[in-house]
Amino acid sequence: MGLFDYFHANRRSAEVAKERLSILIARDQIQRNQPSFLPQLQDELLEVIKKYVDIDQDDISITLDREDDCEILELNIALPEKPRQRQPS
């Protein structure tokens, strides 16, 4: 990095762009490879799990990965640290 760079006010905007793009594209690619039933599967699973544990939409993620001939369905559920009491209203 040249000395010049340190003096320039806009230096970081390209870095910011790169960072945003990397995240965006990683997410696009995951979505692109998903079969169309995944969102619905996710919703239905959420409904079932909710009967037993207090979680919401953000606590569950479901992805499908492909490795050679093998498809891996990955289900991630973040359980609350201790079973949540009813939220104070």
Next chain:
Amino acid sequence: MTRIIVITSGKGGVGKTTTSAAFAMGLALEGYKTAVIDFDVGLRNLDLVMGCERRVVYDFVNVINKEARLNQALIRDKRTENLYILPASQTKDKEALTMEGVEAVLGELADTFDYIVCDSPAGIEHGAFMAMYFADEAIVVTNPEISSVRDSDRILGLLASKTKRAAENRSPIKEHLLLTRYSPDRVMKGEMLSVKDIQEILSIPLLGVIPESEAVLTASNQGVPVIANRNSDAGLAYQDCVARFLGEEIEMRFIDPKKKGLLSKFFGSN
């Protein structure tokens, strides 16, 4: 064997038509019989960039609808031997490009042409899909700008899944990255994504970098593909790309800021 090349991008206005015209003329100048087809139905522009707009009588859709024969619609370039243009129609009906129709025209061109260059419309709709469907190679035109890079990534996804080669499980379309409207000065100042950044993100082989250049507007004003201007940075950069495409190894030019004076030399070196 005829090779079909699609010039595509997803995002609009990034330089597809400029690149199609330059590339087709470059291939013809190297002695390959080349046809360049405008797939941008309703918004035809390629004829303007090629400077043959007044010679358009029949177009791509006329040929598909059998209202004209292919050789009636093909326009021979006046300056370059081996170069032919098939203009798009001005019809509003985008579905006029049928899969069977496009395949038939490409098949007929393949009898006599070495290269068929397909200038894709922007977007990921029917026209763009038709332009890429039969391709053997794709030049993905990208600007150093966040939405253009993202759209290029989407197009790469479509090239790998929604094309004839994908449907038939043949070897995939050969992909090339072409960065255009690149400003080395702004990259150095950290205001623009660099060649390296974009290549890292898209991870396909880099065919070349075309600098942001006034020569491009001048060329389109005059109806002469910029590659014909051997005194311009963009013209030379396109020539390098064609040579690389044909297998030559040529170093990238115009990716570093122009050296100005002692001061910028001193401060600007990385």
